[in-house]
Amino acid sequence: MKAIRMTGVGDVHVLKYSDEPDPRPGENEVLIDVRAAGVNFMDIGIRRGMKGGAYKPTILGVEGAGRVIEIGPGVVDFRPGDRVSWVYVASSYAERVVANVNSLVKIPDHIDDLTAAAVMMQGLTASHFATDFYPVRQDDLALVHAGAGGLGLILTQLIKLRGGNVISRVSSSDKIGAAVAAGADHVIVDTEGSFAEEAIRLSGGVGVDVVFDGSGPKTFQGSLAALRPSGTLCWFGPVLGGPGPIEIMSLPKSVKIGYAVFSDHIPTPTLLRRHTNQLFEWIGEGRLNVTIGGQYPLSEAARAHADMENRATIGKLLLIP
Structure with a gap:
C-alpha cells in the first residue's frame, strides 16, 4: 500500500x-x-x-x-x-x-x-469546548480565534446552537464570508494579536464571557484582556506553544484559565x-x-x-x- x-x-x-x-x-x-x-x-x-x-x-x-x-x-x-x-x-x-x-x-x-x-477531531473538539469544558449559556458572548478554520467554523455553529453569540477572529478579509456563514455575529480581521480592544467594544465595553484560543503565545495577553470579570479562557492547541510561566496573582478580573484536551471528552x-x-x-x-x-x-x-x-x-x- x-x-x-x-x-x-x-x-x-x-x-x-x-x-x-x-x-x-x-x-x-x-x-x-x-x-x-x-x-x-x-x-x-x-x-x-x-x-x-x-x-x-x-x-x-x-x-x-x-x-x-x-x-x-x-x-x-x-x-x-x-x-x-x-x-x-x-x-x-x-x-x-x-x-x-x-x-x-x-x-x-x-x-x-x-x-x-x-x-x-474538530467536531469532537468543538463539542468538548462548548458543551463540556465551558457549557455555553443563552446569550453568552464568545470570542473564537481562527474562526474560519475547520474547528472555528464548527465551534461557532455549536455556540449558536446553544444560544450564544460569537465574535470570530480571522487572519484575512477573504475569510470573513466563511465566518459569517457559520453564524458569527461579528468578525475581527487581525494577524498581529491586537484584537482585544475591538472585542471589548463589540461586547458593549464589559468584555466577553469566554475566549477559545488555540493561536499560540501571540494572542494570550489579548485574550485575557478581552474577558469580562470572572470570564473564562479556554486555551488549547500545543503546536504553536504555550504562554510561558504565569504568575497567578497577576491575573486580571478574577478570570479563569483552563487547558482543554478533547480526549477528555x-x-x-x-x-x-x-x-x-x-x-x-x-x-x-x-x-x-x-x-x-x-x-x-x-x-x-x-x-x-x-x-x-x-x-x-x-x-x-x-x-x-
Whole structure:
C-alpha cells in the first residue's frame, strides 16, 4: 500500500510518499480501506518534533473514514463492508489502516465518507469546548480565534446552537464570508494579536464571557484582556506553544484559565460514539455544516501541510488515497 512516512523531523520535505506493507488486524482490530484522512495541526506538531522524545520513523495521521475489509479475532460488532470513522488511530495517512474497535464509530447512511472524516477531531473538539469544558449559556458572548478554520467554523455553529453569540477572529478579509456563514455575529480581521480592544467594544465595553484560543503565545495577553470579570479562557492547541510561566496573582478580573484536551471528552467508546452520533444527527438535520476546504491526493500531503501552516485554507483539509 501507499502511505506518508516521516523520514525525519523538520519541514514538509521530510514527508515521503512510500510503499509500505499492508497491515493485518490483530485481536479486537479491523483492517480498513481508507477513503479519507484528516489533516490536523497535531500532525504538523509531530512532524516538527514537538511531541517530545527521540524521533522514530512513523506514518502520520490519526483521523479518517473508510470501509472495513477484514476483521481480527474477537471482533463481534463490526463486519466487512461497515463504513466507519475514527480519531486517534495512528498511521491514518495511508491507503489502509488497522484500528482497535474501541476507536471506531459506524457511519450512518445519511453521512458521506468525506464528511465523516472531516468532523471527527474538530467536531469532537468543538463539542468538548462548548458543551463540556465551558457549557455555553443563552446569550453568552464568545470570542473564537481562527474562526474560519475547520474547528472555528464548527465551534461557532455549536455556540449558536446553544444560544450564544460569537465574535470570530480571522487572519484575512477573504475569510470573513466563511465566518459569517457559520453564524458569527461579528468578525475581527487581525494577524498581529491586537484584537482585544475591538472585542471589548463589540461586547458593549464589559468584555466577553469566554475566549477559545488555540493561536499560540501571540494572542494570550489579548485574550485575557478581552474577558469580562470572572470570564473564562479556554486555551488549547500545543503546536504553536504555550504562554510561558504565569504568575497567578497577576491575573486580571478574577478570570479563569483552563487547558482543554478533547480526549477528555471521549475517554470511553460509549462517550466517543455518543458525542459523534450527536454531531452526525445535527449534520443530518441541517443544523451543523462541515466545510471541507481542501481535498488533496494522499501523495500531496506535504502541500496540504504547507497550505495549513501558511493559513491559506478555510475549513477542513482531507487527504484522499
